[in-house]
Amino acid sequence: MSVVxxxxxxxxxxxxxxxxxxxxxxxxxxxxxxxxxxxxxACLAAVAESISRIEGEFGAQVAGREKREMMDLYRLSTSxxxxxxxxxxxxxxxxxxxxxxxxxxxxxxxxWDWPAVDVHIDALKLLGSGIALGEEGERQLIRSLxxxxxxxxxxxx
Amino acid sequence: xxxxxxxPPWAKVNFEDLSIVAVDDNQQALDILIQVISGFGAxxxxxxxSAEEARKVLTDNQIDMVVTDAMMPxxxxxxxxxxxxxxxxxxxxxxxxxVVTGHTPxxxxxxxxxxxxxxxxxxxxxxxxxxxxxxxxxxxxxxxxDCDSYVGPDRRFRRLGPPAGMAGRRSGDLNDxxxxxxxxxxxxxxxxxxxxxQKVTV
Numbered sequence: 001m002s003v004v005x006x007x008x009x010x011x012x013x014x015x016x017x018x019x020x021x022x023x024x025x026x027x028x029x030x031x032x033x034x035x036x037x038x039x040x041x042a043c044l045a046a047v048a049e050s051i052s053r054i055e056g057e058f059g060a061q062v063a064g065r066e067k068r069e070m071m072d073l074y075r076l077s078t079s080x081x082x083x084x085x086x087x088x089x090x091x092x093x094x095x096x097x098x099x100x101x102x103x104x105x106x107x108x109x110x111x112w113d114w115p116a117v118d119v120h121i122d123a124l125k126l127l128g129s130g131i132a133l134g135e136e137g138e139r140q141l142i143r144s145l146x147x148x149x150x151x152x153x154x155x156x157x
Numbered sequence: 158x159x160x161x162x163x164x165p166p167w168a169k170v171n172f173e174d175l176s177i178v179a180v181d182d183n184q185q186a187l188d189i190l191i192q193v194i195s196g197f198g199a200x201x202x203x204x205x206x207s208a209e210e211a212r213k214v215l216t217d218n219q220i221d222m223v224v225t226d227a228m229m230p231x232x233x234x235x236x237x238x239x240x241x242x243x244x245x246x247x248x249x250x251x252x253x254x255x256v257v258t259g260h261t262p263x264x265x266x267x268x269x270x271x272x273x274x275x276x277x278x279x280x281x282x283x284x285x286x287x288x289x290x291x292x293x294x295x296x297x298x299x300x301x302x303d304c305d306s307y308v309g310p311d312r313r314f315r316r317l318g319p320p321a322g323m324a325g326r327r328s329g330d331l332n333d334x335x336x337x338x339x340x341x342x343x344x345x346x347x348x349x350x351x352x353x354x355q356k357v358t359v
Contacts, residue, residue: 005303009251009310013175013221014295018164022171023198025164025288032196032284039185039192046185078228078259078280082186085281093281097342100260 036086043083047092050080051128060118070112074103080124091138092127095120098145105153116152120145164292172198178214180205180237181226181257186280190224190257193284197291208232212240219248222291227258227265227277234258235272242273242308251301251310253294257282261343273309275299279345286345 023031054076058065077099084093099120106113123141127133133141164170177199181187187204194202203218205211208229214220223241227234238254256269259280269277276290299310 002305006311007301007303009299009301011295011298013253013291016175016221017170017172017291017295018168019171020169022169022173024167025170025292026166028170028172028197029284029288031198032193032288035192035196036189036284039189043185043189074260075228079183079185081259081280082181082183082189083281085189085283090281097260101262101342104260104262 040086043085043087046083047080047087047128050076050083051124054121055125058117059121060114066112066114070103070107073117074100074107077103089127089133089138091133091142092124094142095123095127095145098142098149099124101149102152105149105156109156113152113156116148119148164296170197170288170292173200175199175221176201176203176218178203178205178211178220178223179225180208180211180223180229180234182206182229183226186226189282193282193287194224196284197288208234208237208240211237212245215241215245215249220252222252222294223254224287225254225256227256227269228260235268235274238269238272238274238309250308253291255287255290255294261348263343263347266343266348270312271307273307275310277348279343279348 022028054073056062057068057076058073077096080096081093081100084090084096099117102113102116102120106117123145127138127141172194177194179187179190179194179202181190184206187206191202191204203211203214203220205214208225209232211223211225212232215223223237225234225237229237232240234256238256241252241254242250253275254273256274256277257280258265258269258277261277261279266277275294278286278290302309302311
């Protein structure tokens with residue numbers, strides 16, 4: 001039988017963090033937000049590049065795209081999520097995450113779901129184009145992606 | 158106010174002397190993470206573009222906290238955490254480990270919990286979320302568990318969601334029976350309800 005040892009973990013972080021000195025919590029968060037905003041331009045460029053690569057390597061017009069690795073598209077999609085921290089619209093990250101869900105399911109099933117991938121690529125292009133959809137428009141778009149995913153998963157059983 | 162009580166926003170936090178290791182194979186994601194931690198006032202942040210680099214830093218230095226990406230080639234964030242809990246020098250074996258990840262299907266959240274991570278955070282990160290989780294880790298008095306199948310902070314939990322005093326409880330908090338089903342991405346609230354352990358009588 002396995003022996004379980006249970007013990008108290010010394011909380012070094014607490015001792016170092018709460019010395020009574022340093023920054024106020026709200027000020028520290030505000031400073032971090034300012035720092036994060038300074039990366040916005042670079043992140044916008046990175047998102048644009050990822051979307052362009054996704055379309056160039058996995059778009060409907062690409063011959064032989066089915067031979068490509070799903071994991072490569074998954075990585076490109078997570079790179080969009082990574083870079084979304086300081087930029088708008090936040091729905092970009094949601095759409096990229098939804099594409100990850102589609103790919104996760106496809107990887108388990110062992111086959112591409114091109115209709116779902118194509119719709120997600122279109123959604124990413126639209127959200128990355130700078131066209132203002134408004135909060136409600138973005139919400140509806142993400143909800144539609146979710147419905148599509150559920151529909152495709154139901155069909156696939 | 159006791160040291161484990163929630164801190165008001167005007168309470169002070171001192172990141173200056175903390176030694177933090179930030180790990181992500183994506184240069185830009187690492188920049189974002191370090192920008193946030195540095196904004197908090199941290200001066201001693203080791204930037205590592207791989208788990209191998211992080212292991213070296215953790216072997217040679219006393220570290221106070223690790224924030225690592227989950228999905229990395231070769232050694233991922235879960236394996237790095239497992240290594241910290243089992244093979245890192247004693248001084249670093251039970252330091253807080255926060256895993257950040259772009260995609261959070263439930264099986265990955267469970268993986269993070271079972272490798273010994275303290276919390277998992279869904280990207281895109283926000284300064285507030287990172288700060289909240291650091292404060293949670295700093296406040297909690299979780300026991301350590303060491304057995305054949307698991308080394309790390311006590312991971313038992315119930316339907317309780319984030320710590321008392323914190324916003325974010327959902328009426329539909331997760332059950333403690335976690336299977337290996339493929340499910341859609343989890344929200345940060347859902348992740349927190351899986352990752353926050355509670356002591357139970359055994």
